[in-house]
Amino acid sequence: MWRTVQDADNRLTGKRSGLQAGLRSFLLASAAVVLPLTAWMAAISPLAAQSLTDSVKFQTDPNARMLVEADQMVYDYDRERVSAVGNVQIYYDQYALQADKVTYDQASARLIAEGNVQITEPDGNVVTANHVDITDDFRSGFVRSLRVKTPQNARFAADRAERKDEDIVVFDKGVYTTCEPCRDNPNKSPVWQIKASRIIYNSKDKMVYYKAAKLEFLGVPLLYTPYLAHPDPSRQRKSGFLTPSAGYDKQLGYHATIPYFWALSDSYDVTFSPTYYTKQGLLGKATWRQHLGTGTYSMTLSGINQLDKKEFTGTSGEQRFRGALQSKGQFNLNRQWKFGWDVSLLSDKRFLRDYKQVDRNQEDILSTIYLIGQGERNHFDARANYYNIMTDNLSQSEQAIAHPVIDYSAYAKNPVFGGEARLQVNSTSLTRDDETSATIGGIKRTYGVSGTYNRTSAEASWKRKIVTKGGQVITPFASLRGDFYWMPSKSGAPAALVNNSVAARGMPTLGVDYRFPILVQSEQTSHIIEPIAQVIVRPNEAKIGELPNDDSQSLIFDDSILFDPNKFSGYDRLEGGTRANVGFQYRMQMANGWSVNALAGQSFQIAGTNSFSKQDLTSTGLESGLDRKKSDYVARVGLNSGQGIQAIARGRFDSRNGKLKYAAVESSGAYNRYSGTLGYSYTDKRPSAGINEIRQEITASAAIRLKKDWSLSGAMRYDIKNKGLVSSKIGLKYDDECFTVSLAYEQTRGSYSDLSAEKSIKFRFNLKSIGGAGIGRSFD
Numbered sequence: 001m002w003r004t005v006q007d008a009d010n011r012l013t014g015k016r017s018g019l020q021a022g023l024r025s026f027l028l029a030s031a032a033v034v035l036p037l038t039a040w041m042a043a044i045s046p047l048a049a050q051s052l053t054d055s056v057k058f059q060t061d062p063n064a065r066m067l068v069e070a071d072q073m074v075y076d077y078d079r080e081r082v083s084a085v086g087n088v089q090i091y092y093d094q095y096a097l098q099a100d101k102v103t104y105d106q107a108s109a110r111l112i113a114e115g116n117v118q119i120t121e122p123d124g125n126v127v128t129a130n131h132v133d134i135t136d137d138f139r140s141g142f143v144r145s146l147r148v149k150t151p152q153n154a155r156f157a158a159d160r161a162e163r164k165d166e167d168i169v170v171f172d173k174g175v176y177t178t179c180e181p182c183r184d185n186p187n188k189s190p191v192w193q194i195k196a197s198r199i200i201y202n203s204k205d206k207m208v209y210y211k212a213a214k215l216e217f218l219g220v221p222l223l224y225t226p227y228l229a230h231p232d233p234s235r236q237r238k239s240g241f242l243t244p245s246a247g248y249d250k251q252l253g254y255h256a257t258i259p260y261f262w263a264l265s266d267s268y269d270v271t272f273s274p275t276y277y278t279k280q281g282l283l284g285k286a287t288w289r290q291h292l293g294t295g296t297y298s299m300t301l302s303g304i305n306q307l308d309k310k311e312f313t314g315t316s317g318e319q320r321f322r323g324a325l326q327s328k329g330q331f332n333l334n335r336q337w338k339f340g341w342d343v344s345l346l347s348d349k350r351f352l353r354d355y356k357q358v359d360r361n362q363e364d365i366l367s368t369i370y371l372i373g374q375g376e377r378n379h380f381d382a383r384a385n386y387y388n389i390m391t392d393n394l395s396q397s398e399q400a401i402a403h404p405v406i407d408y409s410a411y412a413k414n415p416v417f418g419g420e421a422r423l424q425v426n427s428t429s430l431t432r433d434d435e436t437s438a439t440i441g442g443i444k445r446t447y448g449v450s451g452t453y454n455r456t457s458a459e460a461s462w463k464r465k466i467v468t469k470g471g472q473v474i475t476p477f478a479s480l481r482g483d484f485y486w487m488p489s490k491s492g493a494p495a496a497l498v499n500n501s502v503a504a505r506g507m508p509t510l511g512v513d514y515r516f517p518i519l520v521q522s523e524q525t526s527h528i529i530e531p532i533a534q535v536i537v538r539p540n541e542a543k544i545g546e547l548p549n550d551d552s553q554s555l556i557f558d559d560s561i562l563f564d565p566n567k568f569s570g571y572d573r574l575e576g577g578t579r580a581n582v583g584f585q586y587r588m589q590m591a592n593g594w595s596v597n598a599l600a601g602q603s604f605q606i607a608g609t610n611s612f613s614k615q616d617l618t619s620t621g622l623e624s625g626l627d628r629k630k631s632d633y634v635a636r637v638g639l640n641s642g643q644g645i646q647a648i649a650r651g652r653f654d655s656r657n658g659k660l661k662y663a664a665v666e667s668s669g670a671y672n673r674y675s676g677t678l679g680y681s682y683t684d685k686r687p688s689a690g691i692n693e694i695r696q697e698i699t700a701s702a703a704i705r706l707k708k709d710w711s712l713s714g715a716m717r718y719d720i721k722n723k724g725l726v727s728s729k730i731g732l733k734y735d736d737e738c739f740t741v742s743l744a745y746e747q748t749r750g751s752y753s754d755l756s757a758e759k760s761i762k763f764r765f766n767l768k769s770i771g772g773a774g775i776g777r778s779f780d
Contacts, residue, residue: 066092080106094122153178153737171199178768179738189219191739192767237263247776251311253279267291281307297329315392316348323347336373343367349390363391378410397433419464426571427456440690446617449548451489457571458482475513482506495546505543507574511536524591534563534581540609541576545616553618557625558650559599559636577608593642603631622688630655645669676702696720709736741765
C-alpha cells in the first residue's frame with residue numbers, strides 16, 4: 001500500500017523522518033552523480049553546433065511529499081538503520097526510484113540502494129545500476145554497474161562511478177553509444193561505440209576528460225587516442241575542430257576542409273575554414289560572430305590567389321585573386337522595431353558558385369538592408385536591395401538598385417460604415433545604369449529603364465461582408481488609389497516622363513462580390529455548391545505604356561487571381577475599366593476522409609479600355625488570356641484523401657475553341673513504404689513574350705523504404721518538348737537510431753544551365769550525437 005513517511009507512528013517519527021530526509025538526499029545525490037553522465041552525452045559533439053543549451057538543472061520542491069511503496073519496512077534501532085525491502089518504489093517530486101532494497105544509515109549518513117536500481121529523472125533520463133552508495137551531503141560515493149539512457153536514446157555504461165569531492169566524478173571503464181542493443185544478442189557490439197579506461201568530469205571547469213579512448217565500428221577499433229577532452233553543455237562554447245570534408249572538382253582539383261572554431265568570449269567567436277585545392281591553392285575563409293545583447297551579426301571573409309586561372313578562361317573567374325565579403329545581422333530596436341542587413345561584396349560574378357559557397361544553380365544573391373515595424377494593426381517595411389549577378393549571361397549594369405522600397409499597411413481600429421478600412425502605401429526608388437530590353441516580333445520590350453525614377457502609391461480601401469438570412473454573402477468594396485512618379489534623370493525616360501520630370505495617375509474603384517453557398521448533405525457525403533459573381537466599376541487605366549513597369553511584369557491568369565480586383569502583380573500596372581468575374585466553386589467532403597474541391601470561371605470586360613489588351617513597355621497583358629472581352633476559361637480541381645494523398649490541377653482554356661493554353665498539375669502521396677511526387681506543366685506559345693514554342697515539363701520524385709533502415713530515392717526533371725532530362729538524381733541511404741550513411745548521384749545538363757554539364761557523387765556518414773563527414777566528386 002502507499003504510505004507517506006510523515007504518516008508513520010509517532011514512536012518512529014525520528015527514524016522515519018531520517019528515512020525521508022535520507023531518501024530525498026539519496027535521489028538528489030544520485031542525480032548529482034548522474035548529471036555529469038548526461039552532460040557528457042550531450043557534449044560528445046559540442047563542436048557540431050556551438051549554440052548549446054543550458055546544462056540540466058535538477059530542482060525540487062522542498063514542500064513536495066514523498067511516497068514509498070515496499071513489501072516491508074525494517075527498522076534497526078541498535079544500528080540506526082531504516083530499510084525499505086522488496087519491490088521498493090519511491091516517488092519524490094519528479095523523481096522515481098525502484099530497487100530491491102533501499103537503506104539509510106543515519107549514523108554514517110550514507111544511502112545504499114541494492115539490486116535492480118533504476119532512477120527516472122525529471123528530464124526523462126533513465127539510470128540503472130546494481131549498487132549505489134553515497135553520502136547524503138553529495139560529497140562522496142560510488143555507483144556500480146551503471147547504465148544511463150536519455151530520451152534522445154544516448155546510452156552510457158560504466159563498471160563504476162565514484163564521486164571523490166564536490167567537483168570531480170570518475171567513471172571507470174566507460175562506454176558511450178546511441179545504438180540500441182541487439183534484442184537477440186545483447187552482448188553483440190553496437191554499430192559504433194566509444195570506450196575509455198577512465199572518464200573524469202570536473203564540474204568546476206565544466207570539462208570532460210578521457211584516458212585511453214577508442215572509437216569502435218562494428219566491434220573493430222578504428223581510432224585510438226590516449227587523451228581527449230571537451231566541454232559539457234553548460235559550457236556553451238568551446239574552441240575546437242569541426243567536422244571535416246573532402247572532395248574533387250575538375251577545375252579545382254582534390255580538396256579538403258578542416259574548420260576550427262575559436263570561442264574568444266561568451267559573446268563573440270570566429271570560425272576558420274581553410275580549404276586546400278590541389279589545382280588552385282589555399283582558399284582562406286573566416287567567419288566572425290558577435291552577440292550585442294539586442295541582436296547578433298556576422299562577417300565572413302573568403303579569398304584565394306588562384307594557381308591556375310586558365311581553368312576559368314572566358315569567364316569572369318579568369319583572374320588571380322577571387323574572394324567575397326559577406327555580412328548578416330539583425331537587431332531588435334524595441335518590441336516593435338527591428339533593423340538588419342544581409343550584404344555581399346564579390347570580386348567577380350561566379351566566385352561563390354565556382355567554389356561551392358552557394359548552390360551551383362543559384363544565379364544571383366540579394367544584398368539588403370531593412371527596417372521593419374510591426375504593430376497590432378499596422379506594418380512597416382523599408383529596405384534597400386541590390387542583386388549581385390552570379391552568371392556571365394546577365395549584365396550587372398542592367399540590374400536595378402532599390403534605394404529604398406517602402407511598404408506601409410494599416411487597418412482602422414474601429415469599423416468604418418460597418419466594414420473594414422485599410423490604408424496601403426508603397427514608395428519605390430530605383431536606379432539602373434543601362435536599359436534592359438529585347439526586340440521580340442519587331443517590337444521593343446523595355447523591361448527596365450535606365451536612370452533613376454521614383455514612384456509613390458497610396459490606396460485607401462474598404463469592404464464589408466454581409467450575410468443575409470438566406471445564407472447569401474454580399475461583400476461591397478471600394479478603393480481610391482493615386483500614383484505619383486518623379487524621374488529627374490531623362491536618359492531612357494518613357495513617354496510620360498520625357499518632357500516633364502513628374503507624372504501622376506489615379507484610380508477609384510467600386511465593386512460588389514456576391515456568393516450563394518448551397519449545402520447538400522447525404523449519409524456519406526456533404527456538398528457545397530457556391531455560385532460567385534463579382535462586378536467592378538472604375539475608369540480606364542491612365543498612361544499605359546508611358547510609365548516604367550518594373551514590378552508588374554509577371555502575369556499568369558489562373559483560378560487563383562480570377563476574383564482579384566487588380567490582377568496585375570505589383571504597383572506599376574493597375575487594372576482599369578468595368579469588369580465582371582463569374583464562376584462557381586464546389587466542395588465535397590466524404591465520410592471516409594476524402595475531399596474534392598473545384599472552381600471554374602471566366603472574366604468579362606464590360607466597358608472601358610481593357611488594360612490587358614494594350615501595349616505597355618513589357619507587353620505584360622498581351623496573350624495573357626485576359627486581353628479579349630471574354631477571357632479564357634480557368635479551372636481548378638483538387639483531391640485530398642486526408643491520409644497523405646493529394647493532387648491539384650489548374651488549367652486555362654481558350655474561350656473560342658477550348659484549346660489548352662496553360663496547365664499545372666501537382667500531386668504527392670505516401671502509402672506504406674512508398675512516397676512520391678509528380679508534377680506537370682504546360683505553356684502554350686506566346687510570341688509577345690518571346691515564347692515561340694510549346695513548353696512542357698514533368699517533375700517527379702519517389703522514395704521507397706527497402707527494409708527497416710534502408711531507403712532508395714530519386715528525382716528527375718524532364719523536358720518533353722526537347723526530349724531530354726534537365727536534371728536527375730538517385731540516392732541510397734541507411735539510417736538507424738545511431739548511424740547514417742548515404743550515397744548519392746546527381747546530374748545537371750549543360751543546355752539548361754549557364755555552367756557546363758556536371759555529374760557528382762557524394763558520400764556522407766554520421767555517427768549520431770558525435771558527428772560525421774562527407775566526400776564528394778564532381779566531373780563532366
